[in-house]
Amino acid sequence: MGIWTRCYGDTTNVTPGAKYSAAECAKSLNDHLVETSRPVMRCVPSLARQHPKIIVAMLDMAYNIGPTAFCRSSVARYANAGEWTAACKRISQIYTTAQGVKLKGLVTRRNQESAMCFDGLKGG
Numbered sequence: 025m026g027i028w029t030r031c032y033g034d035t036t037n038v039t040p041g042a043k044y045s046a047a048e049c050a051k052s053l054n055d056h057l058v059e060t061s062r063p064v065m066r067c068v069p070s071l072a073r074q075h076p077k078i079i080v081a082m083l084d085m086a087y088n089i090g091p092t093a094f095c096r097s098s099v100a101r102y103a104n105a106g107e108w109t110a111a112c113k114r115i116s117q118i119y120t121t122a123q124g125v126k127l128k129g130l131v132t133r134r135n136q137e138s139a140m141c142f143d144g145l146k147g148g
Contacts, residue, residue: 027122032056033088060087067095068103077144078108081115081137088133089119112141 028038031049034056044052064086065072071079082103086094094100097118102111116138120130 057083057087060091063091064094067091068100070106071103074108075144075147077140077148078112079144081112081141081144084140085115085119085134085137093119108145109142112138112145115141 027035028040029035030038030042030044030052032053034052061083064083068082071082082094082099085099089097097114099111099114099118102108102114116134118134120126120134122130
């Protein structure tokens with residue numbers, strides 16, 4: 025949709041056409057996950073006490089849409105209300121478009137995040 029990325033969807037400091045090493049991509053991912061997790065854990069404090077798969081699903085979504093958007097989302101509202109089933113379901117229903125166009129890749133990503141979240145609810 026016209027947004028340059030590098031490695032795992034990083035949109036910062038992108039040089040179109042540049043190649044990045046596995047080490048550079050791993051560092052970028054780690055840095056951005058740390059950046060993303062802090063505000064998410066502040067806006068949904070009870071997330072830290074959930075199954076690791078729920079945490080990963082929600083942090084993956086937040087990494088993709090940005091922590092501000094995640095914290096304003098209905099997913100975060102459901103989680104803060106203790107409605108974890110609704111939060112897991114809602115993941116698959118929002119943020120599947122870019123510039124008004126539904127994208128298969130985003131639909132797939134949200135469905136995978138939602139499935140991981142539900143798997144965490146089941147304890148596994």
